[in-house]
Amino acid sequence: MENRVENHVVLGMEPPQNLVEITVDGKPVRAREGEKILAALLAQGIIVNRYTVKRGEPRGLFCGIGQCTDCAMVVDGKPNVRTCMTPVRAGMVIETQHGLGRRANGTE
Ligand code: FES
Numbered sequence: 001m002e003n004r005v006e007n008h009v010v011l012g013m014e015p016p017q018n019l020v021e022i023t024v025d026g027k028p029v030r031a032r033e034g035e036k037i038l039a040a041l042l043a044q045g046i047i048v049n050r051y052t053v054k055r056g057e058p059r060g061l062f063c064g065i066g067q068c069t070d071c072a073m074v075v076d077g078k079p080n081v082r083t084c085m086t087p088v089r090a091g092m093v094i095e096t097q098h099g100l101g102r103r104a105n106g107t108e
Helices: 037-043
Strands: 019-024 027-032 072-075 078-082 093-095
Touching (some): 019 037
Parallel strands (some): 019 093
């Protein structure tokens, strides 16, 4: 079940949007094309985006405007992508980032 506001008191009903499939930590997730990755994950109840380098502590949405890097994840093999600023595209592969993250070629 998705956790979204479909009929806002002030903004009203949301117009229909294209649904696409992305992969998050190996699992298929339905998202709305063009919405921010972070919004798609929150709608699915996914709140941890990365674990810190030193203590391995979980981080997720903090500023929501691309300033803090707490939402950084590995997107299509590229680490440190701010998911609150990055729109969803069909077929994206998204992974929880551990520490500095690893690129698809295995380097940090
Ligand atoms: S939540 Fe702060 S950069 Fe994304």
